[in-house]
Amino acid sequence: MIPKRIEKYCLRHTSVGSKLLRELEKYTRRHCDDPQMLIGPHEGALLAMLVRLSGARRILEIGTFTGYSALCMAEALPKNGKLISCELKPEHAKIARTFFKRSPHGNKIRIRLGPALETLAALPASARFDFVFIDADKENYVNYYKAVLPHLRPGGVIAADNVLWSGRVLAPKKKADRAVVKFNKHVHRDPRVECVMLPVRDGVSLIRKRLHRRA
Numbered sequence: 001m002i003p004k005r006i007e008k009y010c011l012r013h014t015s016v017g018s019k020l021l022r023e024l025e026k027y028t029r030r031h032c033d034d035p036q037m038l039i040g041p042h043e044g045a046l047l048a049m050l051v052r053l054s055g056a057r058r059i060l061e062i063g064t065f066t067g068y069s070a071l072c073m074a075e076a077l078p079k080n081g082k083l084i085s086c087e088l089k090p091e092h093a094k095i096a097r098t099f100f101k102r103s104p105h106g107n108k109i110r111i112r113l114g115p116a117l118e119t120l121a122a123l124p125a126s127a128r129f130d131f132v133f134i135d136a137d138k139e140n141y142v143n144y145y146k147a148v149l150p151h152l153r154p155g156g157v158i159a160a161d162n163v164l165w166s167g168r169v170l171a172p173k174k175k176a177d178r179a180v181v182k183f184n185k186h187v188h189r190d191p192r193v194e195c196v197m198l199p200v201r202d203g204v205s206l207i208r209k210r211l212h213r214r215a
């Protein structure tokens with residue numbers, strides 16, 4: 001949605017992550033179907049910046065794929081930080097784990113294999129996260145949001161990816177298009193949070209849980 005030249009300019013003036021991240025990106029582009037699912041260095045740097053700015057220690061990710069976004073966030077976590085990443089497909093988790101093993105930050109990450117809604121339902125009621133990244137099947141975005149919000153600490157942030165869905169939110173036709181539109185409306189109407197939608201890559205919404213309910 002943003003002109004390619006402008007995207008390239010932004011990236012040239014952005015602090016990007018490790019060499020291993022570049023290798024993982026190349027590997028994914030060469031060996032995986034749908035490599036465009038990976039968030040890439042610009043959005044990766046945004047997530048890392050948000051993790052550092054928020055001082056997050058406990059992160060939850062929904063949608064590991066080959067582990068790129070998880071590694072971006074893990075690199076920004078403090079030594080004792082922890083990241084749980086949910087992934088449905090064993091073949092994706094296998095690649096991610098191979099790269100996590102090679103990173104000094106990989107020990108912060110645990111992959112939970114299976115449908116993310118089941119993983120979320122199995123979390124203890126006391127589980128708390130400072131930062132959540134939602135980036136899996138669009139049809140479940142509202143369900144993920146509902147399942148995750150009780151576990152987000154007040155002041156904590158959810159980043160939701162693909163909220164512009166290549167612009168299809170303006171003229172939704174397919175089920176996934178309508179699911180993204182529904183998610184965006186749901187969040188915007190929720191008095192428990194405040195939200196800003198950014199036109200970065202395919203659209204990222206930053207959703208902060210309020211400390212107090214709005215009067």
Ligand SMILES: C[S@@+](CC[C@H](N)C(=O)[O-])C[C@H]1O[C@@H](n2cnc3c(N)ncnc32)[C@H](O)[C@@H]1O
Pocket residue numbers: 037038039040062063064065066067068069070086087088089092114115116117135136137
């Ligand atoms: C867009 S990709 C994630 C990209 C990743 N965040 C990155 O930037 O590297 C979405 C991932 O969610 C996974 N996924 C889809 N449905 C899922 C579900 N119900 N539960 C858990 N993971 C799911 C897919 O297999 C895929 O690996």
